[in-house]
Amino acid sequence: MSFIDFSAGVFIQTQTPPSAVGNRLLASLPDNELDVLFPYLEPHDLEFESTLFETGQPLEYVYFPSSGLISLLATVDGGSSLEVGIIGKEGMANASAALGALTSPSRAIIQGAGTAFRLKTDDLAAYGGSLNRYVLLYIHYLMVQITQSAACYRFHPIEQRLARWLLMTGDRMESNEYRITQDFLSHMLGVRREGVNRAAGELQRKNLISFSRRNILTIDRAGLEATACSCYAVIRREEESFQDLVSTFS
Amino acid sequence: MSFIDFSAGVFIQTQTPPSAVGNRLLASLPDNELDVLFPYLEPHDLEFESTLFETGQPLEYVYFPSSGLISLLATVDGGSSLEVGIIGKEGMANASAALGALTSPSRAIIQGAGTAFRLKTDDLAAYGGSLNRYVLLYIHYLMVQITQSAACYRFHPIEQRLARWLLMTGDRMESNEYRITQDFLSHMLGVRREGVNRAAGELQRKNLISFSRRNILTIDRAGLEATACSCYAVIRREEESFQDLVSTFS
DNA sequence: TCAACTATGTGCGGTTTCGCACACTAGCCC
DNA sequence: GGGCTAGTGTGCGAAACCGCACATAGTTGA
Numbered sequence: 116m117s118f119i120d121f122s123a124g125v126f127i128q129t130q131t132p133p134s135a136v137g138n139r140l141l142a143s144l145p146d147n148e149l150d151v152l153f154p155y156l157e158p159h160d161l162e163f164e165s166t167l168f169e170t171g172q173p174l175e176y177v178y179f180p181s182s183g184l185i186s187l188l189a190t191v192d193g194g195s196s197l198e199v200g201i202i203g204k205e206g207m208a209n210a211s212a213a214l215g216a217l218t219s220p221s222r223a224i225i226q227g228a229g230t231a232f233r234l235k236t237d238d239l240a241a242y243g244g245s246l247n248r249y250v251l252l253y254i255h256y257l258m259v260q261i262t263q264s265a266a267c268y269r270f271h272p273i274e275q276r277l278a279r280w281l282l283m284t285g286d287r288m289e290s291n292e293y294r295i296t297q298d299f300l301s302h303m304l305g306v307r308r309e310g311v312n313r314a315a316g317e318l319q320r321k322n323l324i325s326f327s328r329r330n331i332l333t334i335d336r337a338g339l340e341a342t343a344c345s346c347y348a349v350i351r352r353e354e355e356s357f358q359d360l361v362s363t364f365s
Numbered sequence: 366m367s368f369i370d371f372s373a374g375v376f377i378q379t380q381t382p383p384s385a386v387g388n389r390l391l392a393s394l395p396d397n398e399l400d401v402l403f404p405y406l407e408p409h410d411l412e413f414e415s416t417l418f419e420t421g422q423p424l425e426y427v428y429f430p431s432s433g434l435i436s437l438l439a440t441v442d443g444g445s446s447l448e449v450g451i452i453g454k455e456g457m458a459n460a461s462a463a464l465g466a467l468t469s470p471s472r473a474i475i476q477g478a479g480t481a482f483r484l485k486t487d488d489l490a491a492y493g494g495s496l497n498r499y500v501l502l503y504i505h506y507l508m509v510q511i512t513q514s515a516a517c518y519r520f521h522p523i524e525q526r527l528a529r530w531l532l533m534t535g536d537r538m539e540s541n542e543y544r545i546t547q548d549f550l551s552h553m554l555g556v557r558r559e560g561v562n563r564a565a566g567e568l569q570r571k572n573l574i575s576f577s578r579r580n581i582l583t584i585d586r587a588g589l590e591a592t593a594c595s596c597y598a599v600i601r602r603e604e605e606s607f608q609d610l611v612s613t614f615s
Numbered sequence: 616t617c618a619a620c621t622a623t624g625t626g627c628g629g630t631t632t633c634g635c636a637c638a639c640t641a642g643c644c645c
Numbered sequence: 646g647g648g649c650t651a652g653t654g655t656g657c658g659a660a661a662c663c664g665c666a667c668a669t670a671g672t673t674g675a
Binding site for chain 4: 616617618619620621622623624625626627628629630631632633634635636637638639640641642643644645
Binding site: 187189190191192195196197199211213214215216217218220221248251252254255257258259261262263264265266267268269270271305344345346353356360 | 439441442461463465466467468471501507508515516517519520555594595596603
């Protein structure tokens with residue numbers, strides 16, 4: 116889907132945006148505000164395993180996913196990487212632009228294919244409105260995610276972290292099956308591929324998941340929640356209060 | 366120093382705030398803005414090893430340290446803790462209030478005694494002005510700190526993390542000697558006391574520091590920088606660009 | 616269909632850190 | 646000044662994870 120197609124097919128023709136914009140931040144906007152913003156939103160494909168932006172790169176666009184999954188990665192020593200945040204349709208990427216920052220604090224890669232609307236950071240700054248309030252609330256939620264991740268990586272074993280990752284990904288993808296290699300996953304969890312293999316083997320032995328080449332299937336969600344560390348619940352709770360605040364305002 | 370004393374002694378009498386407010390965010394404000402804000406600022410002692418606020422606690426005040434040091438801690442499983450951010454006079458605590466959040470994302474403790482001005486979150490929200498822009502920029506910088514910490518705790522050994530901690534603390538305290546127990550430090554670095562002891566012993570063996578009961582002295586700052594992980598440089602660089610942005614606006 | 620490549624499964628020794636135990640010492644208080 | 650306590654120093658086995666090596670299995674394409 117390109118910007119021209121979309122614009123001609125939906126926006127220009129009807130003069131109203133599609134009633135269901137997949138992204139929840141955008142969908143929470145009052146209709147009149149969304150009308151104003153809509154001409155500046157540009158559809159953008161999220162291609163699996165591609166890089167959306169790099170750490171330290173100038174903030175050019177912010178991205179509002181309608182579907183798919185974006186991972187925020189911290190990298191050190193030019194190699195090792197670690198997922199510090201997961202962004203689905205409840206949020207946005209490059210939110211730091213709303214803080215007046217000039218460069219991105221982390222790397223972002225597409226961890227689940229989908230589509231997003233993107234918006235030039237200048238347009239976001241110029242726009243203001245209710246969106247700005249949502250974006251700031253979202254940044255707070257993201258900080259909780261990152262903070263919790265820091266502690267999680269320090270204190271919790273791989274198996275618990277994997278369980279948490281599967282749950283958080285499942286929540287956002289609304290699916291219990293993912294196509295992903297263990298090698299890719301190892302860069303998310305900040306461990307070696309072999310570590311992922313052993314942890315996944317352990318979860319399978321407990322009949323919580325089932326996995327094969329490029330594929331992981333969640334079998335027992337409740338069991339996974341019991342196995343995952345408390346970080347999942349903490350982040351989940353914070354997300355709910357974020358959603359509550361957003362709906363209060365809209 | 367209490368609010369009444371200070372107000373009577375300095376503000377009411379002279380009708381101008383002291384020329385040198387220690388906190389750099391406040392000091393960067395244009396004079397006329399600081400005049401407006403000043404009556405709402407309340408001096409507050411930062412007492413060593415006391416808790417400033419807890420994770421999840423309602424945001425009541427924001428704190429602008431003039432001296433001393435505040436540590437932001439992530440805690441899990443009701444015990445293990447980990448420093449994810451250090452706040453000195455360059456910044457503020459409970460900055461999430463500026464995002465519209467209702468509760469604090471982390472625990473804050475006083476890691477170096479000093480004084481701060483505090484401001485009711487409602488007053489901050491009502492005030493706006495240039496301060497708001499500084500605060501948002503600071504939050505971005507804090508996110509970089511937390512993100513980098515997450516990766517650092519995952520990938521770097523205790524000795525490097527300790528070196529980084531000594532450097533970051535030294536920058537903010539503007540001193541090369543700290544009074545702190547190894548036990549206290551172990552909660553900052555997310556390790557056991559014994560781990561701190563061994564790492565410190567190693568740094569001492571290399572003639573970078575010298576330590577004794579409740580005391581650590583930095584001997585060779587350049588050597589420490591060489592020993593510390595790259596996370597120190599990353600955070601340092603981000604702080605500089607934060608300072609640049611703030612001074613651009615003021 | 617066979618080779619080449621991608622991805623997974625597993626063994627094993629090494630390193631870091633943990634967890635526990637315990638000895639030692641500086642400083643405080645009675 | 647003699648005990649008490651907080652803080653420090655150190656040894657040792659266990660656990661988690663790394664790093665490397667290599668075998669196996671699924672997938673692709675000439």
